[in-house]
Amino acid sequence: MKSLSIAQHPAPVFTQTRTSTSVPVPLHKLIDQLMNSFVPLAATQHSFIINNVDESFQLNADEQILAFIVGNLLNNAIVSSHNACVRIEAVKKPQGVQIIVRNNGTNFYSTVAHGFSQVVAAARTMGANINIYNQKHEGTVITLSMAA
Incomplete structure (x- = not known):
């Protein structure tokens, strides 16, 4: 069993080109939009994506930063898996x-060291942290935690 908490390690500063603005983000809709862009990748990996976020779930956040983070989490979960x-x-x-x-696929851990620091830095700009838990042959759980 492996558990890796990214929030404890220093990361490069995530560079923003505009001022961060928190607005109510319909999370289910955002994830649906992201999923649509990842369907071809998931298909090449013989995998599929399920959006279990309640349709009424709203989150106050900068939508672009949130999309960057969640998109990267989805991308890494898909690329590190097969079937x-x-x-x-x-x-x-x-x-x-x-x-x-x-x-529920193979370990995500090996992809964390390659380019993941920008995702962690983006999460920090929102006051969030990322925790990754994986266990061989059981898959990976990646959690983005932030204040409500």
Whole structure:
């Protein structure tokens, strides 16, 4: 069993070209849009994506930064798997919101070292952190946690 908490390690600064603006983001719709762009990639990996986010789920965030982060999490979950189900869900907890990307395929861990620091830096600009948990032959759970 491996657990890796990205929030504890320093990362390069995520460079933004505009001022961050938090607005209500319909998360289910955003994920549907991202999923549409990843369907061809998932097909080449013989995998599929399921959006389990409630259609009424709203999240106050910068939509472009959130799309960058979630898009990268989905992309990494798809590319690191073969014949897998990639499932995304969101839950509200007392301490904040969690967006969870699950993958029942092979380990995600090897892709973390290559270019993932920009995703972590982007998450930090939103006051969020990313935790990755994986277990051989059982898949990976990637959690983006942020204040509500």
